[in-house]
Amino acid sequence: MDDLDRTLISLFAAEPRVGVLEASRRLGVARGTVQARLDRLVARGVVTGWGPELSPEALGYPVTAFLTLEIRQLSGHLAVAEHLATIPEVLEAHTITGAGDLWCRVVSRSNADLQRVIDLVVSVDGVQRASTVMALAVQVPYRVLPLVDATADERDGA
């Protein structure tokens, strides 16, 4: 994770369509170097994919909400998680510390439709309670790029 890696990631983040050759020209390094760096970044797991990023909003799901679930039995996590995985509207789920046991992000077609999604989520044995928080506006859109630059401060720890 040196400076070249960081610049490379920034470049591809800014202009994903540039090819390896074009990237090598911009950075002033050989084509093989760019290719090798990219391969290594993927191998190291820093870059996890190149797939298209999809907007739930544009897909017709403009409502985002965060659900905190309480599970009846600690051993019930797995069953509930599997249940959540089958619901398309559940975009992600984590086990958490604190009052709740499971946290998940869901989307829905409308405020009214959110009820349907919540019903879906809690419709499995083991969910004792669900508290819902709705996301109103995005203040900071999801991003990781700044972290990349932040790693510049260290002595190549990652």
Place this chain on the structure above:
Amino acid sequence: MDDLDRTLISLFAAEPRVGVLEASRRLGVARGTVQARLDRLVARGVVTGWGPELSPEALGYPVTAFLTLEIRQLSGHLAVAEHLATIPEVLEAHTITGAGDLWCRVVSRSNADLQRVIDLVVSVDGVQRASTVMALAVQVPYRVLPLVDATADERDGA
């Protein structure tokens, strides 16, 4: 958003490196069609980008936490949001309903390092309280793809 669009997205999600030509062969349509569909998906905002997906974990930030902030003044949202945007460890932030006012996802290098990040977050005038929930394990990794298939049920509403 018809069946072709959905198949196309699925294909590119599964194998991002396939080119337009290869995609057209797989789907049995003309190359120009694939190109046109792709352009339209981007124009419609369904596909928001093709950039590399980065793993905070691989970058040296294995700890994820969710912070719920209470803001002193409702009008303070903007200032706090701008502050959050300057912190690399803040991956996203939303205004929310309920007890808190602002929700954000942060990462850190370690449990101990999380303290530093939290201090950073609350080090702006306007943040009255912050409650922290740590993410322990990922049960459902972030995904949108299932939503795409879910739109098949409707009469091309999106």
Place this chain on the structure above:
DNA sequence: CGACAGACTGTGCAACCTGCTCACTTCGGA
């Protein structure tokens, strides 16, 4: 019913890029 716009197809071409290989150089560590 006929005209029409929008979408899809199949073709062609020049320019470009990719994957791969090879020989040479550079640099830091054992």
Place this chain on the structure above:
DNA sequence: TCCGAAGTGAGCAGGTTGCACAGTCTGTCG
């Protein structure tokens, strides 16, 4: 000092892209 890992520059065949064009098909509108 020697070695391995990494970078460089070059070359080549084959595939791909961007672009243009004409023909076809479909649903819509007057």
